Amino acid sequence: MSDSPQWFDEEAGPLVRPYALIRGRTRSSGDAFDLVATVRAIGEPTGELGPEQQLILRAARSPISVADLAVELDLPVGVVRVLLGDMRDHGLISVTSSSAGGARTNERILKEVINGLRAL
């Protein structure tokens, strides 16, 4: 694996270790968020938000998946989930899951995917 953990950002200076961001927690109400669940900003940013939460709010102005958010923030998924759990509890975002069970059971969508792949 080529990627080594990057705790420093040349422009921003030292960054906190990801788990310091969430005060060492690895579990939260966000644990159940599916990687492809859709995140949407529904609240207004307040002064109390940390920089990562601000970034999440900005990125989620249009719907974005949990995995895409992790890529965009360059944070491990586990950390993003904890942040999202907090933000949802504070009414800042909504998280909705579409892949759990439902999608597999939808013939029309699968046919659309097959046609879409053919057209790639």
Add this chain to the structure above:
Amino acid sequence: MDSVLSEDPVALKILIAGGFGVGKTTLVGSISEIKPLRTEEVLSDRGIGVDDLDGVEAKTTTTVAMDFGRITIREGLVVYLFGTPGQERFWFMWDELSYGALGAVVIADTRRLTDCFPSVDYFEQRGTPFVVAVNCFDGAEQHSVDDVRIALDLDDDVPVMLCDVRRRTSAKEVMITLVEHSLRTLTSAN
């Protein structure tokens, strides 16, 4: 829920599995814009080589990079690809990934066919629809699809195909075969 939420994007998950160095990353990159997704996980000492962490406490976190790709079918319909390491110690990631997944591609290399046994076992037991894509490396002896099916002891309905994961058309064909298989699995279950 209000009406806005009913227009939620549909997100489908497809897993790309297989042994070490079999072509997972190459496949994801052939058909989608690939990005590394970091998962930082607590590992027990079980899967960690003795040499690299001698004397360290039993639990540690490790960063695992997953291949992550996205294919936009249309606005509001996206297929996400996740390529995960095939070793057993990464199964905690698979459990989560395979939940609600549309299906999986197991990539096989005929020179090291046993490497994909754990993946095949895993998806059979989870009931996740999967296809076996035999990556034809240069210089590898060409085996017939039937040989592979027998060697892996696959059910008749599991598609097995030869592919070259470096080629986009080949990668596309693998994905289409998988979604068609998932669709058949779905319609025969109803």
